[in-house]
Amino acid sequence: MKNKTLGIIGARGHTGAELIRLVAAHPQLELAFVSSRELDGQRVADHNPAYPGELRYENLDAAATGARRADAIVLALPNGKSADFVAAIEANAPDTVVVDLSADYRFDEAWYYGLPELTRQQYAGQRRIANPGCYATAMQLAIAPFKADLAAPVQCFGVSGYSGAGTTPSDKNNPDLLRDNLMPYALTGHLHEREVSRHTAAVEFIPHVAPHFRGLAITANLHLKKALTAEAALQRAREFYAAEPLVAIGADAPWVSRVAGRHHAMLGGFAVDADGKRLVLVSVLDNLLKGAATQALQNLNLAFGFDELAGIFPTAHEAGL
Ligand SMILES: NC(=O)c1ccc[n+]([C@@H]2O[C@H](COP(=O)([O-])OP(=O)(O)OC[C@H]3O[C@@H](n4cnc5c(N)ncnc54)[C@H](OP(=O)(O)O)[C@@H]3O)[C@@H](O)[C@H]2O)c1
Known part of the structure; x- marks a missing residue:
């Protein structure tokens, strides 16, 4: 039962694409929207066969992102580009969980630094999560x-x-x-x-x-x-x-x-x-996985109260863990 929605900004990139693939297999997460300037209008399934269906990339700038609704938004943008998106989300939908894959908030006291194996004890419901490098x-x-x-x-x-x-x-x-x-x-x-x-x-x-x-x-x-x-x-x-x-x-x-x-x-x-x-x-x-998308998924799972390994476990099993 997919009961939480996710938007991805910077979804054409290496980490965004990896995350789309993981969300496709996640039992509780569904994509609400994915943004790319370059792939605007194209079907996600044509670039990422793991994600079948009609969902298309959109070109969402910060203001357009703020106007969209999702339970969580992952920012998979190059360093230095997140602030406008965070401000727009803050202004329009402050309860949205934001996971930033860039380095922009890893030094910000107001954000939870999400390296779950080392920091999950410090997670206290924060909705702003900086994913480690x-x-x-x-x-x-x-x-x-x-x-x-x-x-x-x-x-x-x-x-x-x-x-x-x-x-x-x-x-x-x-x-x-x-x-x-x-x-x-x-x-x-x-x-x-x-x-x-x-x-x-x-x-x-x-x-x-x-x-x-x-x-x-x-x-x-x-x-x-x-x-x-x-x-x-x-x-x-x-x-x-x-x-x-x-x-x-x-x-x-x-x-x-x-x-x-x-x-x-x-x-x-x-x-x-x-x-x-x-x-x-x-x-x-x-x-691209424990260094980015897998860790982002652990953090989203933690934020939503899901099993921390939801959507992650099959490959961990393959590895004999
Ligand atoms: N690659 C890794 O191994 C890795 C690991 C951990 C963390 N990270 C961090 O994760 C973030 C994403 O990395 P990545 O490797 O996925 O980057 P990437 O492959 O270069 O992708 C960046 C994405 O952001 C979009 N973008 C670029 N400039 C933009 C702008 N000014 N406004 C809006 N969208 C823009 C690009 O798509 P369009 O041009 O189509 O819009 C693309 O979808 C970076 O901050 C990186 O440091 C990366």
């Missing part, structure tokens, strides 16, 4: 079990598939430039460095983009106050995420190819140096 999710899931033991900032070396750079053409999503290549960028001061430093622990983040399409890896280098064995570190992470179906823990360092297209994150590696005070672990996830 993809790299930021991977980093925080890796660091959280060891947060209390950190002696210094954590270094995180990141490699992402190029879908992380969105659809606006740039070097970072140009398959010709990426072929046989690894492209470093934003070597200091990346937004996700600030995001993780604000919400979990100080990090020094060094991102790269690679020629594959989806999935990212973070290799995190943690300096610890007290020595830990590799077994103890693994055990710590297992216990920390024991009740979390979307975080899988293993002894071996996980591979991006094994998590692409899946809902969950994987942590592994857990190598320590000779004195036990340096721990290295690897965190991988699909940037």
